Amino acid sequence: MIDLRSDTVTRPTPAMREVMAAAEVGDDVYGEDPTVRRLEERAADLLGTEAALFVPSGTMGNQTAIACHTRPGQEVIVEEGSHIYNVELATMARFSGVQPRVLPGERGVFTARQVAAAIRPDIYYLAPTGLVCLENTHNAAGGRIWPLAAAREVLDLAHGRGIPVHLDGARILNASVATGIPARELTLGFDSVMFCLSKGLGCPVGSLLCGSREFIAAARRTRKALGGGMRQAGILAAAGLYALDHHVDRLAQDHVHARLLADGLASLPALSVWPPDTNIVIFEIARGPDAEALCQRLRDRGVLASPAGAGTSARQVRMVTHLGISAADVQRTVDLVGRELGTARA
Incomplete structure (x- = not known):
């Protein structure tokens, strides 16, 4: 099968498995x-923060950050297509007692002016704004990279109002590789940042939450409350260290494959394709089957893909390139999509 559902389907390479098997371990809860x-020291150095915390998942990292930055009864400003809002099971409400304040974005990006308008005035019957969250790259917007200037305008606005800002940077290293901007520059000024090891970097498990020493000390307690205390986790952390040494620069190849895929799909008359910034391709079917039906047809022919998901059209399909995808896989996928849609290349 050619699996384009997500970069989360990547499997550890033989070399990564070797370092995992040989990892020095101890009880991480102690x-x-x-x-x-x-690994935590390496992640903090990579992002230019004082400290970092290894967590089992990106969702736990995001929700730990929300819990640490807010208090019950506050609002969290998020973009309407964001991962935190759409696919983290309302955990901010369930665990932290806060509610989202949702802003529409232009392909995942909102403006400082929108944030300023969304911040609640100091009136006793309004829920105060406790946090602003950004997502870079933006998953549901096709791996969109937040423009650095726009992010810094939001940071300046929020900090000027005394409001912290968290970055869901699950794929921030994709953004860094694609732009040539160091990750620590893309994340400069954020009060906390989460990034994933288990997506394009090819690790089986894990994410890092980065921030100040004081923040990470609080996050460690919150991680435990969420059930994220791990014991001999060095076996997993070894995979992360290997990935940071060997799998970051190769993300550029995923971006090349995504552009090849987008160009090939764009040549099919029945489709409109969002030009990819990184490794995520979203296309819309103008006529013919809807996204669910097309994905089922492709599955029957050996290609796995997914409808684009929450907040998107029922006619949009998402495909994600990763280290398990070759140029030949991309070519075959384009050919099969064209065959299923009954179209030839323009």
């Missing part, structure tokens, strides 16, 4: 796993 400590 703070005694040396490989976890090395």
